Amino acid sequence: MRPISSQKIIEEIRSVEIFKQIDPAIFKLLIEKSHVSAYRDGHALFFSGDECLHLQIIISGGVQLHFASQEGAEVIFSEMQSGDVLGEVEMTLDCRHSFNAVVCGKTRLLEIDRKTFRELAKVPQISSFLIRAVARKLHQTTAFAEGMALYPLETRLARLLLSLGAAHGRSVHGGILIEKAISQSRMGQLINASRPRINAQLQAWKSEQLIGISQHKIVIMNKRSLEIISRRSDAIC
Incomplete structure (x- = not known):
């Protein structure tokens, strides 16, 4: 894994809302322990049942999360944007992905491998961020389930x-x-x-x-x- 050296990319990461208030020393640690990947529109990041290899934070662009039946029917349950996180639940519970994820438009992701995730999760400011990410996703999923079931x-x-x-x-x-x-x-x-x-x-x-x-x-x-x-x-x- 090559370290992030481009000042332009570092500034792009820093501009994401969730990183604006983070302590400079913690931000530096995060940059040193992660890398950035660029994806094109329509790229499948992972499918339901795949092993979760990285924690991914959206820097720019977007990702759609959806369920798919064996017959090919699809239901999109979340459209994720800059600052949203993928893989935090799977990394925490050590489980596989339970849905599909597809890139929307040109997208950059900050990616952290499993070993590094466990190290960073011990840092209070980062663990607090992860808790908020899980809570936000739970809220979105609950609202989606409520709408499907009741309305x-x-x-x-x-x-x-x-x-x-x-x-x-x-x-x-x-x-x-x-x-x-x-x-x-x-x-x-x-x-x-x-x-x-x-x-x-x-x-x-x-x-x-x-x-x-x-x-x-x-x-x-x-x-x-x-x-x-x-x-x-x-x-x-």
């Missing part, structure tokens, strides 16, 4: 649009433009629904002026109504 399509879709609006939205005349283009098929994978059902619900909301569609991108026109449909606790007041 109808319109609620799951409203939550997805609000989430996309929060992460990729920009205020425009008439509402919030979701700048990230996303196909109806991809929406279906994210909320476990067929494309025809997604299309029917979007068209219904369009006719009710809850949303608009501009150049294949969605505009949230009535955020309050979507919040009520989403059944989010902070929307009921």
Whole structure:
């Protein structure tokens, strides 16, 4: 494993939110004990059942986590971004991956092998970071399971649009433009629904002026109504 020597890459790592407040000595130790790998869009990082070889922290780009059936059906349960972590649960429990991970766009990952992970996990500031990473992933997975088990399509879709609006939205005349283009098929994978059902619900909301569609991108026109449909606790007041 070659040490990270590029000052540009070190600055890129330092710019990630989770590393901004870390003690300089701890950050230096982390850099010395890890390496950076670059991946292209669509690269499969690992599959369910694979051995977990590295702890991976996303520096830039993104990674989709999904379950796949033997028949080939896929459900995306998390879209990870800069600062998110892969492998912390598997490393801690010494178990194999239980889902698939695929790179989205050009992505850089800070990678730490199993032996180094065990050394770094003894450092309080790093162990605290790992605990937060596990808690964040548990929260995301619980929310996903709740939506799949309890809520109808319109609620799951409203939550997805609000989430996309929060992460990729920009205020425009008439509402919030979701700048990230996303196909109806991809929406279906994210909320476990067929494309025809997604299309029917979007068209219904369009006719009710809850949303608009501009150049294949969605505009949230009535955020309050979507919040009520989403059944989010902070929307009921």
